Every structure is written in structure tokens, then in C-alpha cells.
Amino acid sequence: MLYNNPNVAKRSISTTMPKKTAKKPAPPKRPKVTGPKTLEDRDKQYLWHPFTQMQEWQKEQPVVVEKGAGSWLVDSHGRKYLDGVSSLWVNVHGHRKKEIDQAISKQLGKIAHSTMLGLSNDPAIHLAEKLIQIAPKGLTRVFYSDNGSTAVEIALKIAFQYWQQKGHGYQNKTGFISLMEAYHGDTVGAVSVGGIDLFHRIYKPLLFRSYRIETPYCFRCRYNLSYPECQLTCLMHAERTIQKYASVTAALIIEPLVQGAAGMILQPPGYLKRIREMCAKNNILMIADEVATGFGRTGTMFACEQEKVVPDIMTVAKGITGGYLPLAATLTTEDIYSAFLGDEREQKTFFHGHSYTGNPLACAAASASIDLFRKEKTLLRLQPKIKLLAKELERFRKLEHVGQIRQKGFMVGIELVRNKVTRDAYPVEDRIGSRVTKECRKHGVIIRPLGNVIVLMPPLSISQQELKKLVDTVHDAVRSVTSARPQQPAPAPAGNGPDAR
Ligand SMILES: Cc1ncc(COP(=O)(O)O)c(C=O)c1O
Numbered sequence: 345m346l347y348n349n350p351n352v353a354k355r356s357i358s359t360t361m362p363k364k365t366a367k368k369p370a371p372p373k374r375p376k377v378t379g380p381k382t383l384e385d386r387d388k389q390y391l392w393h394p395f396t397q398m399q400e401w402q403k404e405q406p407v408v409v410e411k412g413a414g415s416w417l418v419d420s421h422g423r424k425y426l427d428g429v430s431s432l433w434v435n436v437h438g439h440r441k442k443e444i445d446q447a448i449s450k451q452l453g454k455i456a457h458s459t460m461l462g463l464s465n466d467p468a469i470h471l472a473e474k475l476i477q478i479a480p481k482g483l484t485r486v487f488y489s490d491n492g493s494t495a496v497e498i499a500l501k502i503a504f505q506y507w508q509q510k511g512h513g514y515q516n517k518t519g520f521i522s523l524m525e526a527y528h529g530d531t532v533g534a535v536s537v538g539g540i541d542l543f544h545r546i547y548k549p550l551l552f553r554s555y556r557i558e559t560p561y562c563f564r565c566r567y568n569l570s571y572p573e574c575q576l577t578c579l580m581h582a583e584r585t586i587q588k589y590a591s592v593t594a595a596l597i598i599e600p601l602v603q604g605a606a607g608m609i610l611q612p613p614g615y616l617k618r619i620r621e622m623c624a625k626n627n628i629l630m631i632a633d634e635v636a637t638g639f640g641r642t643g644t645m646f647a648c649e650q651e652k653v654v655p656d657i658m659t660v661a662k663g664i665t666g667g668y669l670p671l672a673a674t675l676t677t678e679d680i681y682s683a684f685l686g687d688e689r690e691q692k693t694f695f696h697g698h699s700y701t702g703n704p705l706a707c708a709a710a711s712a713s714i715d716l717f718r719k720e721k722t723l724l725r726l727q728p729k730i731k732l733l734a735k736e737l738e739r740f741r742k743l744e745h746v747g748q749i750r751q752k753g754f755m756v757g758i759e760l761v762r763n764k765v766t767r768d769a770y771p772v773e774d775r776i777g778s779r780v781t782k783e784c785r786k787h788g789v790i791i792r793p794l795g796n797v798i799v800l801m802p803p804l805s806i807s808q809q810e811l812k813k814l815v816d817t818v819h820d821a822v823r824s825v826t827s828a829r830p831q832q833p834a835p836a837p838a839g840n841g842p843d844a845r
Contacts (some may be wrong), residue, residue, distance in 0.1 A: 383408045383420050384406055390439050411440075413440045415439075416716055416804050428789050428791040429790065429791050429792050430802060433636055439667075443715070444712045448708055457704060465704045467707035467708040470707070471486075474711055478717075479646065479675055483655075483676065483677060488702040489673070490706075490718055491529070492529050493529025494672055494698065495529075495663070496529050496537075496631075498674040499657045500631070501533070501696060502789030503629045503657060504595075509692050515560070517591070517592060518594060520552075520596070522537035522539065522556060522596070523557055523598060524557070525603055525607075528635075531554075535551060536552045537554045541700075554736055555593065558581055558582065559578075559603060559609055562822065565578075576612060584621045586628065593665055595630065600653065601642055601650060602636070607750075607759060607795065608799060613651075614651070617653055623656075630656050631655060631656070631657040632648050632657070633659045636755075639663030641754055641801065654749060655674050656677055657675065659675075660673050666713030668713070689838065729811060731742060737756065739819060754802060757794070757798070758799075760826060769796055776826070780793065780826075783821035783825050787817045789818065798822065801842075802814055
């Protein structure tokens with residue numbers, strides 16, 4: 345803005361310019377590109393990858409993806425790989441899906457982007473209607489952003505502001521409750537309600553406080569109990585925390601049914617519903633973070649449906665565009681929306697928005713993706729594949745170092761342990777997950793571990809044959825890596841830090 349103000353520009357010239365121009369320091373030199381370089385070399389020279397120890401990356405031969413089709417990725421050397429984690433949990437109907445390609449091209453012929461601040465656009469309106477139709481009943485307003493973390497950030501800010509504007513008696517409701525191993529994204533608010541020590545520890549001084557309830561991690565139960573005899577003891581403790589902090593809490597945030605980045609930790613049946621009831625009873629908003637679980641990943645459109653839960657706020661991203669373009673949405677009830685209404689003097693506006701909020705290309709892709717769910721009966725056709733996946737995973741139980749297999753729909757975590765009886769975890773320096781990933785890659789399958797947990801999350805459109813290949817390859821890789829004698833800590837395959845997301 346300053347540049348557009350001629351007075352400011354003039355003033356700065358007349359008062360700050362020295363009479364004689366001193367010799368300017370030389371600008372930093374750009375690294376020279378010498379000789380013909382491969383894409384891999386240029387990647388290493390210029391890029392900084394997310395969740396990646398770049399020192400390790402330099403030693404590796406990265407896969408540079410050039411194209412894809414269906415469940416397959418093709419690298420710059422023409423090698424094919426099965427996309428076993430849906431390109432970081434985003435792809436739904438496969439790559440190069442005709443209908444989504446066409447929807448984007450069609451929208452491109454009209455306009456690529458215009459702002460939602462003070463203007464609206466057709467694809468954003470259309471998509472909002474569609475999202476409301478498929479979302480749990482009661483969620484009636486859509487606020488767009490561009491990724492899961494911002495959708496969460498928005499949810500937290502809305503929850504906070506809601507209570508501030510609700511009237512007297514609620515001003516102290518400023519805190520949040522979250523689960524211990526939660527992951528809600530990488531922005532500072534999302535990290536504040538996160539609980540993955542490795543990722544979040546360093547930022548502690550930057551974060552706001554969040555009260556924690558235990559993760560129902562049955563495989564490593566803190567109370568040494570087993571489900572169902574435990575009668576969900578962890579929930580009793582959760583209830584105590586919720587009651588204790590209710591008067592100072594704006595919202596509880598939870599990944600419904602599956603805590604993805606924590607290692608595909610599954611909540612026991614009834615857990616989510618009870619949490620919902622506790623929130624309602626204690627006057628706390630419930631935020632369901634469906635960023636990972638949404639759009640069919642757990643077998644239903646949204647995970648909340650399986651326990652007939654309607655949250656007050658729901659965040660979605662990842663699969664919303666079928667895995668095509670960055671887009672996210674935060675859905676709320678009419679009650680929450682209404683708390684932000686008032687004339688300008690009241691200053692109840694939600695002062696939040698991004699440059700690309702409601703981007704028409706992304707919204708067009710998302711609409712096409714939702715249409716495909718209906719047209720191709722994606723969820724119906726998914727059910728036999730979920731069963732097949734469960735059946736194929738059975739044989740992992742026989743492997744000596746498989747501690748637990750966790751599956752909810754098409755979200756799978758296979759936890760590897762050093763000792764099956766004691767459930768001793770592999771030490772971080774063994775990089776067991778990374779080694780399995782590397783082995784799979786040699787055999788044309790891309791997966792990405794979460795520490796010692798091997799993750800499978802293929803596109804919903806994967807064929808039964810491809811699904812079998814995925815499980816076969818991962819099975820053989822787990823067997824060969826875990827049965828090998830302990831060796832020197834292996835370098836991670838490119839892109840996998842010790843506990844990489
Ligand atoms: C539950 C959950 N919430 C939020 C996020 C953050 O999403 P994004 O990576 O798009 O910022 C993730 C990402 O894995 C997630 O799993």
C-alpha cells in the first residue's frame with residue numbers, strides 16, 4: 345500500500361536519499377547452474393522439502409514424479425509406481441480423472457481466480473450447496489481456505505470468537521481441549537492443539553495452552569486394560585478433564601474415528617459419540633477435524649456419520665478436490681454463524697480470509713469430485729474393497745514383528761514392533777518404517793510411514809488387482825526388512841525423516 349501513496353514516496357526520496365550515493369553492497373550471488381544437470385540434481389540444489397531432513401535427502405536418489413494416471417505415478421525416467429498413500433492422503437478417484445480434468449479446463453476457459461473478499465463466484469456457491477448436502481445435517485455454512493491447517497486455524501478462531509460474542513458469562517471460554525497424540529496441521533494454532541512431540545516440541549514457547557485428554561490408544565493402553573472389558577476407562581478420565589475446564593474452554597477438537605498422523609490410532613466404537621455428548625452437556629463446541637477422514641476415506645463420506653455425530657464445526661481439506669488442487673472448508677452450524685451477525689459498529693465480523701479463498705478452479709474440481717461420488721457410486725463400490733483389504737491384511741498377523749494392524753475403511757496402519765510379546769517399539773535410529781518404504785519403492789510401490797507404523801491409504805478408485813499388488817508388496821517388504829539381522833542405521837529413503845508425516 346505504501347508504494348501507492350505519492351506523498352510517502354516523495355517524502356522518502358527528499359529526506360532519506362543521501363546526496364552522494366554510497367557504493368551499494370553487492371547482492372548475494374545466485375548459485376550458478378553449471379553444465380547439464382538432471383532434475384534430481386536441480387531438486388537438490390534449489391528445493392527445501394517438507395518434513396524432510398535435507399541432509400539425508402542430498403544422499404538419496406529422489407523420485408521426481410512427472411505424470412500419473414489412475415492409481416499410478418510415473419517418474420521422470422518413465423518408471424511406474426503404485427500410489428499407495430494417495431499422494432499424501434488426497435487422491436480419491438485416481439489421477440487424470442477425466443471428469444475432474446474437464447471441470448478444471450472448463451473453468452479455466454472462464455476465469456482462474458477472483459477474490460471472495462467483497463465478491464463471489466459461481467463454483468464457490470455451487471460447491472457450498474453440495475458440501476452442505478453431504479455434510480452431517482445441521483452444518484449449514486461454509487467458510488473456504490486452502491489447506492487442512494488453515495481450515496483448523498479458522499475453526500479455532502471461530503470457536504473462540506463465538507463465545508466472545510455470545511454475551512456475558514462466556515468471556516472466559518477461551519481455551520481448547522484436544523487429544524494427546526493429535527495432529528491438526530502445521531500452523532501455530534493447529535500446532536497448539538497438536539500433540540505429536542517430535543513435530544511440536546520445539547514450538548512450545550509460541551503456542552497457546554490446550555488441555556489434553558488421552559488418546560484411546562488401545563494397543564498401548566495407559567491403564568493396562570483391554571477393550572471392551574475396560575469399559576472405556578479413558579473416557580472417564582476425559583470426562584473429568586472436560587468438566588474441570590468447561591467454563592474456560594471454547595471447543596474440543598478431535599479427529600473423528602481415526603487419529604491419522606499419530607499412526608492410524610482407531611477410537612473404540614462409541615468413543616466419538618460419548619465425546620460429542622460430553623461437549624454438549626458441558627457447553628463446549630465440538631470441532632470434528634475431517635481433513636484426513638473426510639470424503640470416503642473411512643468407508644462413509646465423513647467419519648462422524650458412523651457414530652451419528654453432528655459436530656458444531658467441521659474441517660475438510662485433502663480429498664475435497666479429489667486430490668487435484670489445494671482447497672479446504674470449515675463448516676459451521678447456523679447458531680455459530682448467527683453469533684457473527686450485527687451492524688458494522690458492533691464489530692462482530694470474522695476478520696479472516698486468504699488471497700485464494702474460494703478459488704474457482706479448486707471449487708470446480710471439488711464439485712466434479714462430489715458429483716463422481718454419486719455418478720460412480722464410489723462409496724458403494726468401495727465396500728467390497730474394504731473387505732478385501734481386511735482379508736489381505738490378515739496374513740501380516742503371522743509376521744514376527746507386526747504388533748497391530750489397524751484398519752478403518754481405506755485407512756490402514758501396521759505397527760511394527762521389535763518384540764511382539766512385550767510390544768517393545770523399534771528405536772527411532774532403526775528407521776524401520778523408512779526401510780520398509782524404501783524396499784517397497786524398489787518394487788514399484790510408493791508408501792510413506794509414520795515412524796514405526798506402515799501406512800496404506802490408496803485412492804478409493806484402486807482396482808482389486810492393484811490393491812492386492814499393494815498389500816503383497818508391502819507384506820514382502822515388511823517380512824524382508826524385519827527378518828533381516830539388525831544392521832547399521834539405514835539412511836532414510838528420500839523424504840522420510842525419523843517420524844516423517
Ligand atoms: C487431521 C488433520 N488435520 C489437519 C491436517 C493438515 O492438513 P494440511 O496438510 O492440508 O495443512 C492434516 C494433515 O495430515 C490432518 O491429518
